[in-house]
Amino acid sequence: MAGSKSAALRAPQAGDGAAHTSRPGASDIHARLQNAILEHRLLPGTKLGEDRLADIFAVSRARIRQVLTQLAHAQLVEIVPQRGAFVACPSPEQARDVFEARQVVEPAVVQRLIATLTPAKLAQLRRHVAAETAARLAGDQRAIIRLSGEFHVLLAELAGNSALARAMRDLCAVTCLIISLYNAPTRHSCRSDEHAELIDAIAQHDVAKAQQLVREHLAHIEQSLVLWPGEGGDDLESILRE
Ligand SMILES: [Zn+2]
Structure with a gap:
């Protein structure tokens, strides 16, 4: 499961291994998450755990939280108190x-x-x-x-x-x-x-x-x-x- 989520978030053109030479900035993480959602690689309702995302992108949880908040403002992500962030599921x-x-x-x-x-x-x-x-x-x-x-x-x-x-x-x-x-x-x-x-x-x-x-x-x-x-x-x- 972790592997498939990593694959969904990786930029399609990024080569394996080479992608870890520098830590991605907030805007890069934002773009990768947004693209994965818009291209339906991450489906509505998918849990976006801060720890897993922090591991995948090799950044702090604070940076992940910042990106998730931005995506929530754009209504792509829903943040549920006590449960965390999910890809939004519009009714x-x-x-x-x-x-x-x-x-x-x-x-x-x-x-x-x-x-x-x-x-x-x-x-x-x-x-x-x-x-x-x-x-x-x-x-x-x-x-x-x-x-x-x-x-x-x-x-x-x-x-x-x-x-x-x-x-x-x-x-x-x-x-x-x-x-x-x-x-x-x-x-x-x-x-x-x-x-x-x-x-x-x-x-x-x-x-x-x-x-x-x-x-x-x-x-x-x-x-x-x-x-x-x-x-x-x-x-x-x-x-x-x-
Ligand atoms: Zn059209």
Whole structure:
């Protein structure tokens, strides 16, 4: 078990043995934990013991605690008093809240991006979608998951509003957890052709179409999740008050 957790946390390109030549800083540990969570190598509910993580990264427990607190602020980690830290497990209700928030935020992101669009930004978006397509062709599941989420963060970063970008980073990270919890088997988080269509609408400065596409895209992701067990069968109030 310890071996598999070490493997999940190791940077994919780091060579065995060579990775221990220097102690990783807090930001490096943060990035490795975050990537392992976002790529679904560490699954929701996984215990993140301070001692084990301190051993794995060869740093103090205080440094681990600092990183876990940061990840808790980003809602990727849940800290339970007396029990420790776990990879967060968003509830179906939290998942629906996240998609409702994204339906509000992302049309605004797209509008602002079109207003500030440059050829360089457009080229960067097209390069990103090309990387997504390459990952799909290679069957690289980890890269597909990560790049799908990063596409939406990139839209917000290129839109040039730092508050929107920060909100999108948090929303996309939680979405990644939600997908690993509730996605129907064999479904992907984002359909690559929908990203390409969205970029075409952005390139044409067609705000209405781009906003419609982004809303539909988010609805497709939400529909691919299993968030509605029993179609409201757990709504005791409406069932019992009849
Ligand atoms: Zn997407």
